[in-house]
Amino acid sequence: MDNSTTTYEKIGGDAAVALLCDRFYEFMASVPQFSELRSMHPEDLQGSRDKLYMFLSGWFGGPDLFVEKFGHPRLRGRHMPFAIGVKERDQWVACMVLAMESVGIEEGIRAKLLENFFNTADFMRNKEG
Structure with missing residues (x-):
């Protein structure tokens, strides 16, 4: 694929992001190892899932659904109410690695996404440890 192809297109578009x-x-x-991460979310995960879907759609180069509905993501500000440290960051990243592997994202794309996901998750940290 040429360099003008977006990650969104490379991984399979809307269906793959969903x-x-x-x-x-x-x-x-x-997965029990994600229990701290899970406890930071509401009982019903649908709203969280929908927001991640809308955000990733735009972040991967597809329709900018999150911005259209909520405005600028302001990720750090939106996550400030949650105590996020190394453990929570690592659980989020590990969970995303499993998800990327399970949907069959190609290894080269997965490696680059992992780097970007880790950097973004690390930026969300707002507590020691």
């Missing part, structure tokens, strides 16, 4: 988000929250809800 499936990635579904799997992310399925793993979060079912």
